[in-house]
Amino acid sequence: MPSRELQSLRQQMEVLRQRNTELETQWARHQQDDQDLFRFLFDTMDEGFCVIEFFDGPHGPLSDYVHVLANAAYTRHAGIADVTGQKLREMVPDEADDWIARYGPVLRTGKPLQFEQELVATGRVLSVTTFRIEPAERRQVAVLFKDVTERYRAETALQQLNEHLEQRVAAALAERSLFAELVENSVARVQVVDTSMTFLAVNKRAVRDFEYLFNHTLKAGDSLIDCLADFPTELDRCMALWRRALAGESFTEVIAYEKNGRLGHFESRFTPLRDGAGVITGAYLFVYDITRRVNEQQQLLEAEKALRQAQKMEAVGQLTGGIAHDFNNLLAGILGAQELMRQRVQQARHDDIPALLDSACSSAHRAATLVQRLLAFSRQQTLQPQMIRLRTLVEGMQELISRSVGPAIEVSCHFEHDKGLSFVDPPQLESALLNLCINARDAMPSGGRIDIDCRRVQITDDTAQTLNLPAGRYLCLAVEDNGQGMSAEVAARAVEPFFTTKPSERNTGLGLSMVYGFVRQSGGQLQIRSAPGEGTCIRLYLPWKPGSERPPLAAIEPAARTPASGRRITLVEDHEPLRAIITEVLEDLGHCIDSYPNGPAALEANGQPELLITDIGLPGGLDGRQVAEAFRLRLPEVPVLFITGYDANAVLNERPMPSGARVLTKPFTLEALVEQVEQLLSMTRSPVDDCVPAKRES
Structure with a gap:
């Protein structure tokens, strides 16, 4: 190649080299400018930004990451400073798995992700946008985030408020529905x-x-x-x-x-x-x-009225019980003196005296009957109930009733239940039946009809309240007449003591009271139905007893008397006439009588009686029961005859009768006294040899 061309080629290459150098310089300058711009934006951006790089750790592949880059806003939003170079599991070990679970899938799949999550370590709620940095082999993920804690709290509070309001609305609707349901029903x-x-x-x-x-x-x-x-x-x-x-x-x-x-x-x-x-x-x-309440109040008022009536009757009973002792003492003295005088007069043949004695004796017996009625009414008289068949009792009395009411009145008996048994005192029931028939007779002065009816009835809960009786089966003994009848006012007071519409010389006013007291004491009830001009029906409800096939108990005959004489007897009686009469009667039989007016005097004498006869109501601080107990401390087997004007219950204060003891109620006949003495003496040993009274007081 020619040198000129080579020269030209070298010149061109030099120009190209210079141009390349200029371009590299310009590129470097532009790259620096970009980096400066990126850094400027990176440091001044409002959102937090960081780059994290995953690595394999003790917890497994890609189980941890390190912060390779973070801007200044990171600290402001996350609340953690100087994170570059820090590893996740060193920063927030308790939360590491949760953040790995968020960023791991982004690294593996390359899919961006947006989410909100609380950084518990600082209490910040972060809104995060994250994506993978390519290439994937770098194991890096970019994170862009900002603090949305206030917004999150506001939204949470709003949501809670909405839920609370919804609950209040639901509760209000439910309450309204409930009240509507309650009011409706x-x-x-x-x-x-x-x-x-x-x-x-x-x-x-x-x-x-x-x-x-x-x-x-x-x-x-x-x-x-x-x-x-x-x-x-x-x-x-x-x-x-x-x-x-x-x-x-x-x-x-x-x-x-x-x-x-x-x-x-x-x-x-x-x-x-x-x-x-x-x-x-x-x-x-x-x-x-409130109809039921008003009716119950009315029933309560009626019950209170009945209670007051019963209390008034009980008060009368207490009064009569208190006077019975002294009254019966007088009666016993009168009757005893009359019997002795009768014997003397019969021997002298004074013809005009017996009539007077009969009159006095009749009056005394009437007084005794009055006392018995008072005691029966006051429910202080002891009943001796036994199983009886009402039909047998009524049929046995029919002739007596017919004679008592007279030929102008027809008496008929009806027995719907002829095997009915009841546990009552037979003499008291006989007296009650006779009393009712005599009252019926008095209501029919021109004659009429008396129907006696006996039947078994069932008292239900409703009628039990009206009759003041427990529900159950009863025997109803009814006495009905077709006489004058009674007004409602008279019928309401018929069982009051001393109340009577008859002349005072004909009636004491205790007849129905006595019947009422006996029936109530026997566990039954008395019911009166009457109207003026329509007659009267009185029903006695008596407790019914099962076992109606059995016959009633036979009457017990008095024990055969074995005459006894020459026995020493101690008598304690404060009433002087009665003490003298008893002493004379027993001395006439050959007994030796040591008589005393009170218990202390009898105990001081220190006698050795074979029989003790003592009154109960004694002066001197010791009653008859205490005297008997004191004698039995010295003589455990000595028999005792209690005599009293009270009921027998008053003798023992409801305690069982001691063995070898009996009660004789005043007024008593001399024959009854002698019989009781002889029976008690027959329980003792042979009589003493020297029967000489140790002391005698009149």
């Missing part, structure tokens, strides 16, 4: 009206009752005035009540309605209805059916 009758007397609401009970009372099916929107147009009296009453409520008054009224013979009582509670500003917009009414 309430036992109260609910009515609501506005100021124009138009019904705003009514529940189904109010609708039902309104239709029953006023033949109109009530509904919301109806006018009260129109609904009660056919009931002017009721309309006026209702309008007056509603106007009081619309005027602002809250009050309660008890209103009675009667329809088809049924009387109902309703408690009506009126209350004004106000809006949020307190302005009255209507009124509402709650009505409660």
Whole structure:
């Protein structure tokens, strides 16, 4: 090649070299400018930015990463400074797995990802955009993020508020539904009206009752005035009540309605209805059916009245029980003296004296009967019940009843249940039946008919309350006459003590009281049904006992007496006439009597009696029971005969009768006294040899 061409070629290459150098210089200058621009943008951008590079760690391949690049905004948004060169598991070890789970799929798939996640270590919520840096072999991922904690909290609070509001709305709706359900199904009758007397609401009970009372099916929107147009009296009453409520008054009224013979009582509670500003917009009414409560209160009043009556009767019983002792002491003395005088007079043949004695004896027995009736009424008299068949008892008394009421009155008996047994005191029941028949006779002065009926009845819970008896089976013994009858006022007081419509010389007023006391004490009840001109029926309800096939117990005959004489007897009796009579009677039988007016005197004598006879109500600080106990400390087997004007229960204070002891109730006949003494002495050993009284006081 020619040198000139070679020269030219060299010149061109030099020019190209210079041009290349200029281009490289320009490129370097432009590249530096780009880097400066990138750095400027990188450092000044508002979002946080970092580049992370994955590496294999102890937790497995690509299980950790290191921050290779981070801008200044990283610290501001993430809250962690100087992260370049820091490893994830060293920075936030507790959260490392969660962030690896986010960025790992981006590195593996190359798909960008946007998400929000809380950086728990700093409490920041970050909105993150991340993508892979190519090539994939670099194992780098770019992360662009910003702090959205405030927005997240606001959204969370708003969401919670919305949820709370939804819950409140749901609760309010449920509450409203609940109240609507409660009102609709309430036992109260609910009515609501506005100021124009138009019904705003009514529940189904109010609708039902309104239709029953006023033949109109009530509904919301109806006018009260129109609904009660056919009931002017009721309309006026209702309008007056509603106007009081619309005027602002809250009050309660008890209103009675009667329809088809049924009387109902309703408690009506009126209350004004106000809006949020307190302005009255209507009124509402709650009505409660209190018919049952009113009836129960009426029954309670009647029960209280009956209780007061029973208390009054018990008070009379306590009074009669208190006077019975002294009264019976007098009776015992009178009867004993009369019997002795009768014996003496019969020997002297004084013909005019026996008639006087008969009269006195009759009066004394009437007084004794009066005391027995008083005790029976006061329920202090001891009954001796046994199983009896009512038919047998009534049939056995039919002839006596016929003679007692006279030939002008027909007596008939009916037995629907002829095998009925009852556990009662037979003499008391006989006395009660005779008393009822005599009362029936007195109500038929011109003659008539008495029907005695015996049947078994079943007392149900309803009738049990009326009769004041437990429910169950009873025997009903009824005595019915066709006489004058009684008014309701007289029938209500018939069992009161001393109450009588007969002349005072014919009746003490204790007949029905005695029957009532006996029946109640036997566990039964007495019922009176009577009306003027329609006769009277008195029913005795007596407890029915099963085992009706068994015959009633036979009457027990008195034990055969074995005469005993020459025995030493201690007598303690404070009533001097009675003490003298008992002493004389027993001495006439050959006994040695040591008599004392009180217990201390008898115990001081230190006698050795084979029989102790003692009154119960004694002066001196010791009663007869205590005297007997003191004697038995020295003489454990000595028999005791208690004599008392009280009931036998008063002798023992409801305790069992001691062995070898008996009770003789005043007034008693001398024959009964002798019989009891001889029976008790027959229990002891042979008589003593020297029967000389140790002490004798009159």
